[in-house]
Amino acid sequence: MSLWEYANPTRFMQTSGKLLPVVTVLSLACLIVGLIWGFFFTPDDFRQGSTVKIIYLHVPSALMAINTWLMMLVTSLIWLIRRHHVSALAAKAAAPVGIAMTVIALVTGAIWGQPMWGTYWAWDPRLTSFLILFLFYLGYMALWAAIENPDTAADLTSVLCLVGSVFALLSRYAVNFWNQGLHQGASLSLDKEEHVADVFYFPLLVSIAGFVLLFLALVLLRTRTEIRNRRAGALISRERLG
């Protein structure tokens, strides 16, 4: 059974309808377990005190912010190459999820940064990259909203996603170049790659799983909405012509 069968909207609606409740329940379970475990049952960090608990929100949301964009990139390419409407609509559906994740990552990053750096915002390369990502999401969603014809909108937003991805990557390097300057050291970056102790690691994994499943549930739900909207639009056009 090939994944391409779900390019058929009817197939997609059938299967997603069955999957959605399961994924939702799993996602809620992981989120609740992960966050409660992390919030209530982990110790404080030596340096960061109880603020380390923010990690269970900050890391998963940051991961999803980026992965959502990657998913949008892939589905946009599939639309451009194979013209599967479900793919284009999935990209459109994912964008609000991505931007929400980006906002959570930014806000938790800023709040976490206040006691650590003494300021809510610092032009740390990582935070700055997420701010830029936020702008890319905004532009993508604005373009979808501005174009009337759904197929043209799908086309144009896909091209934007492609070009945007190249520049988002480029920005990452540019921002690192820009903030390597004389006054900022690596000590200011919330270094995720630092080895996270086991006691933090497992609740973090569960939280990440929760966020991934939440993303999946939301994208399934939202894509179904988009498919319905598209069908409604087509029926209305047919009414007008007939």
Added chain:
Amino acid sequence: MPDLGKYADTVLSAYAISIAVLIGLVALSIWQSRRAQARLAEIEARSNAAKST
């Protein structure tokens, strides 16, 4: 509630905002889904009625 020490405000506000955003996103998505379902059902009913006349 664990003893969050001097960082209580920090941690709690981070959790509060994040959970609020997630709930908002979920609520919005559910609302949009219900609206689309209703709209589609109405249009399909109309078009079925038109076909059968």
Added chain:
Amino acid sequence: MIALLRRDLILAIRAGGGFGLGLAFFLILVVLVPFGVGPNSEILSRIAPGILWVGALLSCLLSLDRIFQLDYEDGTLDLLATAPLPLEAAASLKALSHWLTTGLPLTLAAPFLGVLLSMPTEATIWLVTSLALGTPALSMLGTFGAALTVGLKRGGLLVSLLVLPLYMPTLIFGAEAVRRGAEGLPTSSALLFLAAITAGCAALLPFASAAALRMNLR
């Protein structure tokens, strides 16, 4: 091809179209900044490279919707799409004419405006070099943004939202080059990245712009 280029240039210079407007805007912006930031020349000289670069960016934005709008409205764009000249080449020529009427004048005017901002004279050569290397990318990216939104009635603000994030790498490397040059630090890596971005744009964006135009013309 030359005919197309010449036609665009004449249109831009003649019909009150953006040629002087971009420069005037650049000047006004540079005059506004000290009012906003205070006349302290030490502060001004430190932010001058950034202000001039951001000013160049914003001035480029002003004339973007003109790139395809007139041609779209009178049907010339449809002709261009079906003409023997590849649409990718036409898009490149549009970008070139935009640069000749916006980016190039800005690059030449910048040193004079730098004086208003107490920019150290050592920085001038780096300012002009970085703008010369970077403004073509701004024109090409702007052309891409204009291609995406051609035919939209209120396209102006949307184009800015789409294009400004794409401008960021060029801005970062361009302004960094001037800042480092002003302090006597080596500028070669910044300028190299800047040139690489522009070269990459020249290689890839004509295809993206042409694709967007075709999608909009369908």
